[in-house]
Amino acid sequence: MPDKPKPTNPPHRGGAAMTGTMRAGDLVRLSRAASPQFVRPITVRVIRELTDRHTYHGWTWIEAYELGPDGSARAKRELFVLREGADLLASGPTSASSPTSQSGPTSQSGPTRPPTRRERARLGR
Template sequence: MKPGDVLHLTRAASPQFVRPIFFRLIKIRAELHTYDGWMWLDGYQLNPIGEAVARRELFVLKKGVRLAHLPAPQQRYPKIGMRRRQ
């Protein structure tokens, strides 16, 4: 796992995920001591289209974390300098 990865977190990762979530990883909090096999993650909870909706710190079981493949979020606004078609 590396920053920017999207993770799919279910009850296999922690009992708190009764409803699975998608999570974009910012960093693994290696400086925090945990129980063997567990880790702290910093990142953003994502909605179904891949947009960040909440900043979260999560305590999860390493073997329950799965990489996910979500499409990149679509831009809501045109880039500066782009013109509309008429």
């Protein structure tokens, strides 16, 4: 009985591989497994997947913000990536997590920014 051929691709490391559609807010790590252009891996926050562009099977175009080490957006980019090679680090918000009641404004979670000069002037500070 002949031996099975060994896979030529290195094992997938990091987050979960992307198999479905990328959604707005998804945090994705792109390395050489996603495309040869990523000699140095980058982390992006997906704006949207460009599904109107026809590509090879398993490949997709995404519009995303490239993130710096501190998590802030550095550049808006359109990227051609192999879906299976993209590591999902964190999933974007789901519609089930959005508030459904109309009882009034809700507080936003997450980091807050300092007020701008205009806001400070309006508040009398």
